Amino acid sequence: MRMPTELHLHLEGTLEPEMTFRLAEQNRLDLPWRDPDELRARFDFTDLQSFLDLYTMSQEVLRTGEDFHALTDAYLARAAAAGVRHAEVSLDLQAHTGRGVRAAEVLDGVTSALQAAPGRHGLSAGLIVTVLRHLPGEAALATVREVVESGYPVLGLGLCSTELTAHARDFVEAFDLARAHGLHLTAHAGEEGPPQNVTGVLDHLRVERVDHGVRACGDPALVARLVAQRIPLTVCPVSNLRLRVVDALHEHPLRRMLDSGVMVTLNSDDPAYFGGYLDEVTDRTAEALDLGEEHLSTLARNGIDAAWVEESRRRELHAELERDLGGTP
Ligand code: HPA
Numbered sequence: 001m002r003m004p005t006e007l008h009l010h011l012e013g014t015l016e017p018e019m020t021f022r023l024a025e026q027n028r029l030d031l032p033w034r035d036p037d038e039l040r041a042r043f044d045f046t047d048l049q050s051f052l053d054l055y056t057m058s059q060e061v062l063r064t065g066e067d068f069h070a071l072t073d074a075y076l077a078r079a080a081a082a083g084v085r086h087a088e089v090s091l092d093l094q095a096h097t098g099r100g101v102r103a104a105e106v107l108d109g110v111t112s113a114l115q116a117a118p119g120r121h122g123l124s125a126g127l128i129v130t131v132l133r134h135l136p137g138e139a140a141l142a143t144v145r146e147v148v149e150s151g152y153p154v155l156g157l158g159l160c161s162t163e164l165t166a167h168a169r170d171f172v173e174a175f176d177l178a179r180a181h182g183l184h185l186t187a188h189a190g191e192e193g194p195p196q197n198v199t200g201v202l203d204h205l206r207v208e209r210v211d212h213g214v215r216a217c218g219d220p221a222l223v224a225r226l227v228a229q230r231i232p233l234t235v236c237p238v239s240n241l242r243l244r245v246v247d248a249l250h251e252h253p254l255r256r257m258l259d260s261g262v263m264v265t266l267n268s269d270d271p272a273y274f275g276g277y278l279d280e281v282t283d284r285t286a287e288a289l290d291l292g293e294e295h296l297s298t299l300a301r302n303g304i305d306a307a308w309v310e311e312s313r314r315r316e317l318h319a320e321l322e323r324d325l326g327g328t329p
């Protein structure tokens, strides 16, 4: 079975080593690796930070609007092949402006590719700008201001990078400004950090979804709240395995959370680094956790219900899914 939506996907995490080398040559940059295989051999991570270090270094090759367009278009082609019908992709805008690439250049490249997605690849797509938790709250606020004033079509605001330092409170102003401009809101929490971080982004940032959130499992009252308030979690089991949030895929809490009634969705996070796009993530997770048709169709329906789409598009996605499942729409 294939998931119709992907809601937790970092565009920079789709940068395949072959593209890294192609863009380095095009932009006349030296890389510290000999070839794509040597870079790929480094994809052996011990935790989130060890991944973020390499992910940040590789992104240096993304310089022009065309580079961002090519990256986005390549992901959309791969997502369409994986059966994705609607994608919400995250972009670490500050990581690029921080090294001197203009925000308009980045946003132009990404949004032009997303807008062409229905015609080119047969899927709908939107953009989530993610602010970095290791940077100050004032920097997040300035980025949100720049985004809302830019006029580019942005669907939502997210928060990512390491959870082990700053507090959600530091980002209240940025999230308030985004909300006031009609942006949807999400934040990474409860990946490496404790259940309190999930509560923090719900209470302080008033997010609609939580990215990862798997460590909420350690707090039954929080799980009950997630169920009662139907707060979607965008869960990424293969990412959690590769960043050692879990020791083995069969120990992942996804199935337990689903069975408890949590609105879990399935996602790939950084597929170029973790060895799998959403089709592969679905197959590996289903096999490791012995998920049957019922669990998988619940994950698929949750993904559609959690998507930030117009109701007419949601009905269309549901109708297609039910047709694929062989039932009546
Ligand atoms: O899994 C992640 N967690 C936090 N930040 C990230 N940025 C890319 N992937 C991740």
Ligand SMILES: [Zn+2]
Pocket (backbone or CB within 6 Å): 008, 009, 010, 160, 188, 211, 269
């Ligand atoms: Zn993520």
